[in-house]
Amino acid sequence: MSEILHAADVSLKRTLQLHLTSSDDTSLEILEFKSLQLFLGNSSRLCRITEAVNGLQDMLESHWRTLHRRRRRVDFTALDDVRRREINSFTKRVKEYIKEFEHVDCVPKIVAMLTDPKSSELLFVSLLGMVGIGKTTLATEIFEHPSISRHFTRRVWLTLGPDWEILNRLDLSNNRSVFIDRCLVVLDGVWNKEVLEHLERLSPDIMSESRVLLTTTLKEVALFPKTHQIYDMRFLDNQQSWCLLRDKIAENCEGLPLTIVTVARLLSKAEKSLDYWNKVAEKQNSLFLDAYDKMSELLFPSYNYLPHHLKTLFLYMGVFPEKHQIPYSKIIRLWIVEGFLERNLSKTWEDVADQCLKDLISRSVVIVHQHSTGNGIKTCRLHSVFWPLCIREARKNKFFHVIKCYADIVAEDVKIQPRFCIHNNILFGIKYLNNLMSSASNVSSLLCTGPYHQYPVPIYLDDSRLLRILDALTVRFYLFPIQVLKLVELRYLALTYNGKLPSSISKLPNLECLIVDRHMAIRSAGKPQWLPVEIWDMKKLKHLQIMGNEVPDPCEGSVLPKLSTLSDISSHSCTRSVLESIPNLKKLGIRIEISSDAASDCEPSSCFDHISLLNKLESLKCVIVNPTLKNPPLLSVFPLGLKKLCLSGLGYPWEEMSKIASLPNLEVLKLRCYAFRGPKWEIEDNRFMRLEFLLIEDSDLMHWTAGKESFRFLDCLSIKHCYRLKQVPRKFSSDLREIQVRDCSPFISNWAKFVSLKIDVHVHASWDE
Numbered sequence: 001m002s003e004i005l006h007a008a009d010v011s012l013k014r015t016l017q018l019h020l021t022s023s024d025d026t027s028l029e030i031l032e033f034k035s036l037q038l039f040l041g042n043s044s045r046l047c048r049i050t051e052a053v054n055g056l057q058d059m060l061e062s063h064w065r066t067l068h069r070r071r072r073r074v075d076f077t078a079l080d081d082v083r084r085r086e087i088n089s090f091t092k093r094v095k096e097y098i099k100e101f102e103h104v105d106c107v108p109k110i111v112a113m114l115t116d117p118k119s120s121e122l123l124f125v126s127l128l129g130m131v132g133i134g135k136t137t138l139a140t141e142i143f144e145h146p147s148i149s150r151h152f153t154r155r156v157w158l159t160l161g162p163d164w165e166i167l168n169r170l171d172l173s174n175n176r177s178v179f180i181d182r183c184l185v186v187l188d189g190v191w192n193k194e195v196l197e198h199l200e201r202l203s204p205d206i207m208s209e210s211r212v213l214l215t216t217t218l219k220e221v222a223l224f225p226k227t228h229q230i231y232d233m234r235f236l237d238n239q240q241s242w243c244l245l246r247d248k249i250a251e252n253c254e255g256l257p258l259t260i261v262t263v264a265r266l267l268s269k270a271e272k273s274l275d276y277w278n279k280v281a282e283k284q285n286s287l288f289l290d291a292y293d294k295m296s297e298l299l300f301p302s303y304n305y306l307p308h309h310l311k312t313l314f315l316y317m318g319v320f321p322e323k324h325q326i327p328y329s330k331i332i333r334l335w336i337v338e339g340f341l342e343r344n345l346s347k348t349w350e351d352v353a354d355q356c357l358k359d360l361i362s363r364s365v366v367i368v369h370q371h372s373t374g375n376g377i378k379t380c381r382l383h384s385v386f387w388p389l390c391i392r393e394a395r396k397n398k399f400f401h402v403i404k405c406y407a408d409i410v411a412e413d414v415k416i417q418p419r420f421c422i423h424n425n426i427l428f429g430i431k432y433l434n435n436l437m438s439s440a441s442n443v444s445s446l447l448c449t450g451p452y453h454q455y456p457v458p459i460y461l462d463d464s465r466l467l468r469i470l471d472a473l474t475v476r477f478y479l480f481p482i483q484v485l486k487l488v489e490l491r492y493l494a495l496t497y498n499g500k501l502p503s504s505i506s507k508l509p510n511l512e513c514l515i516v517d518r519h520m521a522i523r524s525a526g527k528p529q530w531l532p533v534e535i536w537d538m539k540k541l542k543h544l545q546i547m548g549n550e551v552p553d554p555c556e557g558s559v560l561p562k563l564s565t566l567s568d569i570s571s572h573s574c575t576r577s578v579l580e581s582i583p584n585l586k587k588l589g590i591r592i593e594i595s596s597d598a599a600s601d602c603e604p605s606s607c608f609d610h611i612s613l614l615n616k617l618e619s620l621k622c623v624i625v626n627p628t629l630k631n632p633p634l635l636s637v638f639p640l641g642l643k644k645l646c647l648s649g650l651g652y653p654w655e656e657m658s659k660i661a662s663l664p665n666l667e668v669l670k671l672r673c674y675a676f677r678g679p680k681w682e683i684e685d686n687r688f689m690r691l692e693f694l695l696i697e698d699s700d701l702m703h704w705t706a707g708k709e710s711f712r713f714l715d716c717l718s719i720k721h722c723y724r725l726k727q728v729p730r731k732f733s734s735d736l737r738e739i740q741v742r743d744c745s746p747f748i749s750n751w752a753k754f755v756s757l758k759i760d761v762h763v764h765a766s767w768d769e
Contacts, residue, residue: 113229125228217302299385319449473494546568551573661710679724691713693714723744
């Protein structure tokens with residue numbers, strides 16, 4: 001094996017060396033991206049490099065499979081690790097260079113595609129991205145490229161925008177001479193796919209060898225069925241931004257070229273002192289606001305041409321501070337409670353809100369900041385350039401008013417605003433804000449989205465009888481705010497409070513979301529703290545998150561028919577009578593803290609005794625915060641509709657995993673902190689048939705095997721802090737898309753690096769930092 005690896009290494013380097021334009025003594029081991037740029041600029045060379053790298057990978061994999069077919073045992077550590085790691089590192093680095101080059105300079109590739117004589121039909125190429133990211137600049141460079149001017153007999157540039165009637169005014173059908181032979185049409189700023197359909201109808205007669213290059217901020221336009229290729233324009237990273245503007249100023253530009261250029265232009269005319277530039281870096285002066293004002297003319301159409309229902313949702317993103325990471329679940333619930341959504345009888349409100357958020361993302365006005373498991377949305381946010389626009393338009397349209405300082409409190413039009421967003425919670429201690437609250441009787445929403453404030457501040461609510469939303473999770477209450485109980489229109493209540501909720505909470509008949517957090521996520525020793533039994537009278541509750549509180553058994557016949565989410569309860573709340581009375585629950589979160597007084601605790605695993613009663617449950621999370629790792633009783637049967645399961649600290653033997661492995665709809669499984677214990681995990685044939693994501697973290701597992709047809713759809717495997725693991729299922733070496741390894745045994749790290757030739761692998765070790 002070592003000789004083959006060495007031969008392959010020499011062969012690949014020789015192939016590369018033959019095509020390099022530099023001298024023969026070029027050191028491939030220290031080859032930098034800049035020295036590859038000119039070489040990779042030739043698309044044929046780029047293809048040959050890629051073929052050489054992929055050829056090496058295929059050869060190594062083929063040889064490895066041959067060894068296994070011969071049933072020869074190969075010890076990874078017995079191979080020439082130094083040589084193998086050198087080759088893996090080299091091929092991976094070359095692939096990264098190629099990938100980086102394709103992102104940084106895709107002009108040659110697009111030009112080659114547009115001038116390819118093999119295609120004899122109308123061909124569309126889309127440049128997709130938010131305003132200011134460089135679509136028009138890239139299109140201009142392509143339009144003026146010498147190869148383009150030589151190949152096409154006609155070139156047409158049309159700047160469209162939302163009004164595309166210019167195509168009709170051109171009367172293309174009567175001006176066929178424009179499209180004789182070959183023509184390149186650039187459509188800059190396409191807002192409607194009807195433009196493309198209009199051109200497509202002309203293609204059978206006059207545009208068979210022509211090409212259309214379009215720029216758009218709308219994903220649905222870029223996904224036009226006839227589109228041959230989509231280039232999703234990405235933000236510059238900090239290092240690339242640094243090339244145009246330095247240090248923290250570049251970070252504040254967030255990778256948007258339009259912002260970088262605008263800020264740079266303003267800086268060139270500004271004071272050249274260190275103090276001034278430091279203030280710019282910390283956003284302590286008006287330079288960025290001036291830059292946003294200058295860009296507003298370009299940014300405004302992205303907002304102005306949104307459908308009416310999306311405009312409202314987009315503006316609402318501005319209630320959160322600039323650069324704030326907005327949890328997906330929170331923005332969805334707020335939109336629903338605010339009543340912004342249009343009813344669709346075939347979908348739930350959550351599905352409607354989810355589609356609206358995806359529409360905003362596809363239109364390049366909202367950014368996905370963090371993905372959840374399965375490529376969903378975990379957090380999102382506005383790009384900083386859109387935040388001032390949101391605030392300005394919201395205030396102008398009397399949609400909401402942001403309060404960050406004293407001047408915002410005394411603004412002339414503040415009393416007629418229906419929503420207040422407090423970005424500085426300490427302002428509640430200023431009497432002027434309380435006076436404002438007492439005079440603004442029409443306010444419907446009060447959102448405290450500033451930093452957490454742990455000291456008590458008074459909030460005046462007596463005259464805010466129309467309040468529908470009170471989001472005060474970042475304000476600590478030492479006493480329950482009794483004024484809240486008079487807000488009969490309240491739909492959403494979130495606060496931080498360690499005490500017991502009053503029984504009169506049931507006087508809020510319209511409440512849909514009740515979120516009670518604790519100042520410190522530590523349960524006091526002693527008996528559990530119960531919610532009032534009157535909680536069962538709140539029939540409209542949909543979301544209940546009550547850290548430090550337990551749900552009491554209901555009176556006979558009491559049901560919460562709309563409750564779909566229940567979080568932060570413990571085993572005490574998982575009785576038969578409770579679970580039978582929440583028949584439509586979809587998401588359940590259990591958080592167990594084992595106290596020193598064992599007599600007051602339930603058996604932790606008893607939370608699963610009646611879990612099978614929840615026929616509509618899709619997501620279940622159970623965490624023991626301070627596990628003792630005693631041998632628990634046998635694992636109960638889970639609902640068959642379960643799609644996501646997260647367990648931590650339970651200490652079950654791996655043999656009990658068979659009850660989970662047979663769940664027909666399970667897609668995500670996360671096992672943390674000795675959720676299962678023991679050195680061996682053997683999986684039978686045909687198990688985990690729909691699982692897509694698997695996480696094992698903090699485990700004493702050593703030997704892991706899987707039978708035939710198991711993990712058929714597994715896409716991503718994450719292994720963290722598994723220091724004893726020595727064996728993984730063989731099929732993982734080729735069937736997965738991504739492997740994540742963090743602080744594991746040397747065997748697992750070496751195995752992951754070995755399979756990285758074909759799979760996206762991320763290996764991290766703390767000791768390398």
